[in-house]
Amino acid sequence: MSEIFSATVIIGILTSGIRLATPYLYAAIGETFSQRSGVLNLGVEGQMLLGAFVSFYVAFTTGNLWLGLLGAMIAGALMGLAMAYVTVNLQAVQGISGIGFYLFGLGMSDLLFKMLLGTVETVKGFSVAPIPVLSKIPVIGEIFFQQNIMVYIAFLLVPTAWFILNKTTLGLKIRSVGENPDAADSLGVSVAKIRYFTIILGGTLSGVAGASMSIALLNVFQQNMTSGLGFIAVALVYFGAWRAWGVLAGALLFSMVQAIQLRMQIIESISLSPDLAVMMPYILTIIVLVASVSRVRAPAALTKPFDRGD
Amino acid sequence: MNLPFSIRFEKRTDDVPKWLPAATAIGSVVIAFLISGIVLAFIGGEPLRVLKFFFEATFGNWAVFSDTLVKATPLIMIGLACSVAFKMKLWNIGAEGQFYAGAFFASLVVLVPLVPPDAPKVITLGAMVVMGMIGGAIWGFFPGFLKARYNVNEIITTLMLNYVAIFWNNFWIFDKWSDAGFQMTPTFPKTAWLPRLADLAREYPVFSGITLHVGVVFGIIAAVIMWWVFKRSRWGYEINLIGDNPEAARYAGLNITRNIILVMMVSGALAGLAGMSEISGVVHRLQEKISAGYGFTGIIVAWLAKLNPFAVIIVSILFGALIVAGREIQPAGLAYLLQGIILFMVISSDVLLRYQVRIVRKEQETV
Numbered sequence: 001m002s003e004i005f006s007a008t009v010i011i012g013i014l015t016s017g018i019r020l021a022t023p024y025l026y027a028a029i030g031e032t033f034s035q036r037s038g039v040l041n042l043g044v045e046g047q048m049l050l051g052a053f054v055s056f057y058v059a060f061t062t063g064n065l066w067l068g069l070l071g072a073m074i075a076g077a078l079m080g081l082a083m084a085y086v087t088v089n090l091q092a093v094q095g096i097s098g099i100g101f102y103l104f105g106l107g108m109s110d111l112l113f114k115m116l117l118g119t120v121e122t123v124k125g126f127s128v129a130p131i132p133v134l135s136k137i138p139v140i141g142e143i144f145f146q147q148n149i150m151v152y153i154a155f156l157l158v159p160t161a162w163f164i165l166n167k168t169t170l171g172l173k174i175r176s177v178g179e180n181p182d183a184a185d186s187l188g189v190s191v192a193k194i195r196y197f198t199i200i201l202g203g204t205l206s207g208v209a210g211a212s213m214s215i216a217l218l219n220v221f222q223q224n225m226t227s228g229l230g231f232i233a234v235a236l237v238y239f240g241a242w243r244a245w246g247v248l249a250g251a252l253l254f255s256m257v258q259a260i261q262l263r264m265q266i267i268e269s270i271s272l273s274p275d276l277a278v279m280m281p282y283i284l285t286i287i288v289l290v291a292s293v294s295r296v297r298a299p300a301a302l303t304k305p306f307d308r309g310d
Numbered sequence: 311m312n313l314p315f316s317i318r319f320e321k322r323t324d325d326v327p328k329w330l331p332a333a334t335a336i337g338s339v340v341i342a343f344l345i346s347g348i349v350l351a352f353i354g355g356e357p358l359r360v361l362k363f364f365f366e367a368t369f370g371n372w373a374v375f376s377d378t379l380v381k382a383t384p385l386i387m388i389g390l391a392c393s394v395a396f397k398m399k400l401w402n403i404g405a406e407g408q409f410y411a412g413a414f415f416a417s418l419v420v421l422v423p424l425v426p427p428d429a430p431k432v433i434t435l436g437a438m439v440v441m442g443m444i445g446g447a448i449w450g451f452f453p454g455f456l457k458a459r460y461n462v463n464e465i466i467t468t469l470m471l472n473y474v475a476i477f478w479n480n481f482w483i484f485d486k487w488s489d490a491g492f493q494m495t496p497t498f499p500k501t502a503w504l505p506r507l508a509d510l511a512r513e514y515p516v517f518s519g520i521t522l523h524v525g526v527v528f529g530i531i532a533a534v535i536m537w538w539v540f541k542r543s544r545w546g547y548e549i550n551l552i553g554d555n556p557e558a559a560r561y562a563g564l565n566i567t568r569n570i571i572l573v574m575m576v577s578g579a580l581a582g583l584a585g586m587s588e589i590s591g592v593v594h595r596l597q598e599k600i601s602a603g604y605g606f607t608g609i610i611v612a613w614l615a616k617l618n619p620f621a622v623i624i625v626s627i628l629f630g631a632l633i634v635a636g637r638e639i640q641p642a643g644l645a646y647l648l649q650g651i652i653l654f655m656v657i658s659s660d661v662l663l664r665y666q667v668r669i670v671r672k673e674q675e676t677v
Contacts, residue, residue, distance in 0.1 A: 040465065082654070086654065090657055093401070095465050096609060097654075099403060099610065100654055103603075103606060103610070103646045103650040104646070104649075106643070107643045107644060107646030107647030107649070108349075109643070111350075111647055113643070114643060115355065231472075234466070235466050238466050275478075276477070279474055279477040282473045282474050283470070285466070286456070286466075286467050289466060290456060
């Protein structure tokens with residue numbers, strides 16, 4: 001038992017927990033933008049899978065990781081564009097249409113994988129890039145500042161998203177479209193444009209989330225490799241009460257449990273079932289939703305299509 | 311371009327013609343097949359050969375058609391489960407979890423065991439049906455209760471409970487009931503197997519190797535009952551009213567809280583029954599990955615069927631074929647891709663139900 005409480009093990013868990021938080025962060029921060037504008041994008045999982053494949057394939061064939069990342073962004077953005085059309089123009093039921101995008105991304109990424117690669121390959125993904133000075137700090141340096149570039153960007157995204165949503169005109173427009181689209185419309189804000197923007201941004205970041213798995217975290221592509229992570233990202237936005245910092249807390253909860261679970265598989269003396277351990281964050285998410293229901297309120301227009309009535 | 315006429319979309323004021331929903335649904339499927347074929351050709355596949363193979367592998371002879379129906383069976387029940395929830399605009403996307411919960415609870419009958427191992431087949435199977443539906447209903451109850459009582463979004467809770475059910479099952483399969491270290495329970499005794507057509511092979515040799523089981527009958531009975539509920543019963547009328555106009559329903563004195571919980575439980579019970587039918591009719595044990603994404607495919611089934619119970623049966627057969635084909639044909643993945651595109655097309659064509667297309671002559675317009 002004492003083994004797991006040793007300093008090296010704890011540092012190891014925290015380090016991998018920070019790293020594992022990356023895909024959650026990209027996807028959930030992107031989702032925060034779309035939900036703040038009133039759109040529940042349930043297709044995150046599909047966008048991630050397509051992004052994961054495209055980035056992997058481009059990086060594998062060209063050897064350039066940044067091109068791969070760009071490919072993931074384009075793939076995610078295109079799926080976002082289609083999602084925006086379905087949501088804004090066709091006014092689809094968002095709880096349903098997202099499942100279609102999930103299955104599309106699941107099938108498309110698998111199809112492309114079978115046709116273009118055929119076998120599981122590996123790439124040399126983004127390697128650890130220690131930050132000068134900071135990485136030398138004992139413990140903290142090791143946990144936070146000896147990661148790959150995708151991890152740093154993911155964590156920088158949190159304050160950036162907070163700033164954009166709360167301190168800029170764009171953020172104000174996004175929030176007003178999500179709270180009261182009729183009022184926003186009468187003040188001259190184009191609800192359609194804002195929602196197109198946030199959904200495409202969400203798609204782009206979901207694509208990056210997929211890339212962060214296939215060319216930074218795992219460095220392989222496999223069918224259905226996200227295995228539900230994109231759906232968790234959607235729930236994390238609820239968990240975090242539509243705030244960037246809350247989303248960060250939720251992402252860390254899931255990633256830390258995952259890191260502990262991975263470690264427990266190595267140390268066999270632990271008797272707690274890993275399946276029960278990984279179940280906990282899901283139950284906790286529901287509990288948090290119930291507990292926070294009287295304190296926080298979802299964007300008033302969330303999941304409601306906007307019709308100008310013309 | 312200066313055309314002598316313009317095309318306009320206008321909000322429908324009259325009722326939708328009766329044939330139109332079916333026509334748009336069929337059109338959506340055809341167009342989705344075309345698009346997938348183009349995608350396949352574009353990345354170097356042979357769409358026509360795949361299409362031919364698709365029909366041969368799914369409808370080509372009685373044996374493969376029976377496989378198609380076996381895959382359609384859980385989809386029928388899950389499609390109905392989604393339909394009843396969607397009628398009330400409850401977006402239950404937790405059928406996957408309710409399916410697993412149903413499978414787990416039905417397994418308890420054999421594994422605990424809840425009935426003596428030498429009990430007659432009817433008793434064992436009856437108990438499994440009841441337990442499966444109870445398991446699904448419990449999994450539906452929580453999101454329903456939280457929605458009705460605290461207004462917690464059911465999309466998120468049902469989604470989270472999907473994972474809880476899957477990990478819960480894994481816990482028992484891996485740790486408690488594992489068969490010699492494998493990720494599955496021991497095979498159930500024959501008394502817990504739903505009868506198959508193949509069981510009659512001794513008297514009727516044509517049935518030899520036909521895997522179709524009684525579960526499909528459960529699905530058809532459930533469809534008839536749901537049709538009656540939607541069309542003829544007072545409760546069905548309440549569900550429709552609450553779905554269409556909750557304000558009016560409230561003024562009419564309907565108990566919305568109770569109906570939300572009840573509908574979610576019925577929805578869960580139907581998905582749970584699908585889980586029972588799958589383990590008792592197909593795999594004959596509780597194991598990992600008993601669902602090929604049925605819970606999600608069922609959502610698309612319900613939507614394409616426009617929540618009509620009989621249409622759910624027909625659409626389920628098509629999607630059952632897609633699942634069989636996805637397992638048989640290369641490249642795999644095509645089946646899910648098609649499902650996604652079909653839904654996209656259905657959503658697009660729904661516009662035709664809300665709007666009517668009018669071709670207006672320019673001269674007319676200026677008047």
